[in-house]
Amino acid sequence: MTAPVLEIALLQVRPGQTPAFEAAFAQAQSLIAGMPGYVRHDLQRCLEDDHRYALLVWWETLEAHTVGFRGSPQYQEWRALLHHFYDPFPTVxxxxDVTPGRLPPS
Known part of the structure; x- marks a missing residue:
């Protein structure tokens, strides 16, 4: 098995919107978790700037994200739930993983 692909999106949430964003994300995460090729995800809030988040999503392949998820009806729901919170829009x-000495997943 090849190493999973890690998607990283740095999310800047509009001021005053973090509680609403976290609630919307709690609802939206099931959309991504049900997609073919999805492995797992984490949402991390920045300690230095509480309006900044790192979304980490592991996929079996790049195409599972870029074609499968982004081309799906679930992505349209994800977009409707979350994209209005971001300013500016995140880079993804x-x-x-190229960590020296790490064994590939079995």
């Missing part, structure tokens, strides 16, 4: 990047 994808990474693979």
């Amino acid at each position: 990047e994808h990474f693979v």
Whole structure:
């Protein structure tokens, strides 16, 4: 098995909207978790700026995110629930683990 792809999105939430964002995310996370190729996710809030979050989503392949999820009706629901909270709109990047000496997942 190949290493999963890590999607990282740094989210800047509009001032005063963090409680509403976290509530909406609690609802939205089931949309992403049910997608083919989804592995797991974490949402982390920044200690230095409580309106900044890091969304980490692991996928089996890049296409599971970029084609599968983004091309799905679930993405449209995700977008409706969450995208209005962001200013500016987040940049999303994808990474693979290249840690020296780490064994690949079995």
